[in-house]
Amino acid sequence: MIKGVIFDLDGVLVSTDKLHYLAWKRLAQDLGITDFTEQDNARQRGVSRMASLQVVLEKSNHSYTDQEKIDFAERKNQYYVELLESLTEKAILPNAAETIVLLRKKNIQIAVGSVSKNAPAILQRTGLLPLIDKVGCGLDIIRSKPDPEVFLIAAKKLGQNPKNCLVVEDSEAGIQAAKAAEMKSLALGPEKENPLADYHAVSLADPSINWDMIIAS
Ligand code: B16
Numbered sequence: 001m002i003k004g005v006i007f008d009l010d011g012v013l014v015s016t017d018k019l020h021y022l023a024w025k026r027l028a029q030d031l032g033i034t035d036f037t038e039q040d041n042a043r044q045r046g047v048s049r050m051a052s053l054q055v056v057l058e059k060s061n062h063s064y065t066d067q068e069k070i071d072f073a074e075r076k077n078q079y080y081v082e083l084l085e086s087l088t089e090k091a092i093l094p095n096a097a098e099t100i101v102l103l104r105k106k107n108i109q110i111a112v113g114s115v116s117k118n119a120p121a122i123l124q125r126t127g128l129l130p131l132i133d134k135v136g137c138g139l140d141i142i143r144s145k146p147d148p149e150v151f152l153i154a155a156k157k158l159g160q161n162p163k164n165c166l167v168v169e170d171s172e173a174g175i176q177a178a179k180a181a182e183m184k185s186l187a188l189g190p191e192k193e194n195p196l197a198d199y200h201a202v203s204l205a206d207p208s209i210n211w212d213m214i215i216a217s
Pocket residue numbers: 008009010011020044045046047048049052077113114115116117118119138171
């Protein structure tokens with residue numbers, strides 16, 4: 001029986017992927033990397049800021065010190081935060097807010113489980129925050145997905161047993177994290193055929209999602 005649903009943020013509730021891409025591309029250009037592509041960006045989905053930086057630096061001939069890498073990640077975050085200033089409710093993905101409202105009516109508790117340290121600001125800017133009971137985010141964790149830490153913290157904040165939680169995810173790392181947390185998962189978009197997930201759909205607007213069946217499982 002599902003009592004809590006934990007939503008990933010980027011790519012599930014909001015479309016911030018494009019902003020991450022633009023910020024990383026700007027940093028890449030600063031470093032003289034001109035061939036950073038959207039395919040590279042797809043590999044950054046759901047993984048930590050420092051692991052995402054590694055994807056950029058794979059395209060560089062230079063080797064950098066740990067301190068330089070920390071500075072680069074911080075610079076990318078400044079670029080990203082600048083872009084977030086223009087974020088509005090228009091960034092909410094189709095049927096995401098409606099799904100949360102529907103689940104709340106069914107007495108399901110709602111959490112966000114995102115490794116982004118910017119998750120609270122994104123929820124605030126898009127107006128989603130009042131619909132969410134608890135937020136587990138990059139500010140709460142030491143280990144990023146595929147480690148289950150962020151989902152276990154979200155479940156704990158909800159006061160729910162992990163076995164009674166469902167994770168909604170669009171990244172491979174996130175589906176692996178849900179499995180490691182012993183939670184059920186609904187895989188969306190690029191992961192819609194991920195065999196580790198229990199349920200699959202194109203997006204939250206997919207009419208094939210049967211919430212009553214999922215909740216009863
Ligand atoms: P930040 P999620 C993840 O969010 C993003 O998918 C990933 O691309 C990003 O590197 C990570 O957050 C860290 O974000 O730099 O804002 O702290 O998918 O877990 O909601």
